[in-house]
Amino acid sequence: DAGVTQSPTHLIKTRGQQVTLRCSPKSGHDTVSWYQQALGQGPQFIFQYYEEEERQRGNFPDRFSGHQFPNYSSELNVNALLLGDSALYLCASSSTITRGQGSYNEQFFGPGTRLTVL
Amino acid sequence: LAKTTQPISMDSYEGQEVNITCSHNNIATNDYITWYQQFPSQGPRFIIQGYKTKVTNEVASLFIPADRKSSTLSLPRVSLSDTAVYYCLVGGNTGFQKLVFGTGTRLLVSP
Numbered sequence: 001d002a003g004v005t006q007s008p009t010h011l012i013k014t015r016g017q018q019v020t021l022r023c024s025p026k027s028g029h030d031t032v033s034w035y036q037q038a039l040g041q042g043p044q045f046i047f048q049y050y051e052e053e054e055r056q057r058g059n060f061p062d063r064f065s066g067h068q069f070p071n072y073s074s075e076l077n078v079n080a081l082l083l084g085d086s087a088l089y090l091c092a093s094s095s096t097i098t099r100g101q102g103s104y105n106e107q108f109f110g111p112g113t114r115l116t117v118l
Numbered sequence: 119l120a121k122t123t124q125p126i127s128m129d130s131y132e133g134q135e136v137n138i139t140c141s142h143n144n145i146a147t148n149d150y151i152t153w154y155q156q157f158p159s160q161g162p163r164f165i166i167q168g169y170k171t172k173v174t175n176e177v178a179s180l181f182i183p184a185d186r187k188s189s190t191l192s193l194p195r196v197s198l199s200d201t202a203v204y205y206c207l208v209g210g211n212t213g214f215q216k217l218v219f220g221t222g223t224r225l226l227v228s229p
Contacts, residue, residue, distance in 0.1 A: 004161070031214065042205060042219030043162065056216050090161045092217070107217060109161025 002027075004093050004110035012116045013081050021076040021113045025093030031055075032074040033107065034066060035090040043090055049074050081117045088112040122206045127224040136193040138223050140206030143187050151182060151189045154205045156222070162205060166191070193225075201227045 005024045013019050025032050031050045035043035045058035049068035068074045072093075078085055092107040123141040130136045142151065150169050154162035166173055168180040168189070179192040193200055203222040209215050 033216070035217075035219075040221075042221050043217070045216045045218065048214065048216065050214065055214065058216070088159070092161070094215075106164045106167075107215070109163065112159070112161055114159070 004091055004108050006089075006091050006110040006113050008113060009111070010114045010116075012118065014118050015081055015083060017081050017117075018077065018079045019081060019115060021078075021089050021091075021115070023074045023076070023091030023093075023110060025072050025074070025091075026108045029093035029095050029108070030072050031094045032068060032072065033092045033094070034074070034076045035092065035109075036060070037088040037090060037112070039087070046076070078115075083117050086115060086117045088114050121218075122208060122220050124204075124206050124220065124223045126221065127226070129226050129228065130196055131228050132197055133195050136196050136200070136225060136227075138191045138193075138204055138206075138225070139188060140191070141188045142206070142208045145186050145208050148210060149208045150211045151180065151186075152207045152209070152211075153178070153180065153191045154207065154217075154219075156203045156205065162219075165204075167211065196225075196227045198227050198229065201225060 004026050007022045033048040034046040036046055037043040046060050047057040048055045052068045063079045065077045090112045091110045094107045150167055152167040153165040155165050156162040166175055166178050166180045168182050170182050173180045181190045203224050205219050205222040
């Protein structure tokens with residue numbers, strides 16, 4: 001099992017450009033969440049996809065959009081890039097199958113995509 | 119979601135036990151306490167989760183007092199490879215859970 005994979009690993013863009021980041025969830029997982037992590041900060045929740053629809057959204061502008069495909073993989077799109085969008089973008093996958101009392105539906109994170117906006 | 123407070127940084131030496139305490143005064147009845155570990159340029163990794171009392175796995179122990187307003191992550195006999203940022207989170211435990219990270223505790227283990 002390859003776990004959660006993300007591509008590309010690194011990306012350099014200039015202000016105003018658009019970027020697409022990709023995520024493949026862990027085998028058996030049907031939910032994908034995206035997080036942004038600025039240097040020295042904890043990850044911040046962007047949004048979550050389940051059944052190809054956005055289920056939850058954090059406090060991020062509409063420039064941030066996403067998509068989930070029938071195979072559960074997901075894309076994060078950011079339009080009109082700003083310098084402040086430079087960060088590590090993390091994808092996490094989880095399963096919505098509820099386990100017994102005391103169990104935990106762990107979210108597995110990928111290695112992230114390092115985006116630099118110049 | 120309940121907010122958490124934990125020390126910004128801690129220092130230790132190889133072979134020592136490290137205890138990182140997290141405060142979560144506004145924890146809800148159905149909230150769980152979860153700890154993640156993160157190495158530089160990697161995604162966070164689940165360490166341990168608990169609801170009350172004590173939980174132990176092969177990596178760490180988690181102590182939760184009866185009022186659940188705080189918790190302590192205990193790492194036995196740390197090694198250099200335990201140098202990382204440790205995050206304490208509170209919230210539900212479903213696959214839909216939105217994880218709310220603080221700034222975490224930076225643990226530095228020295229020889």
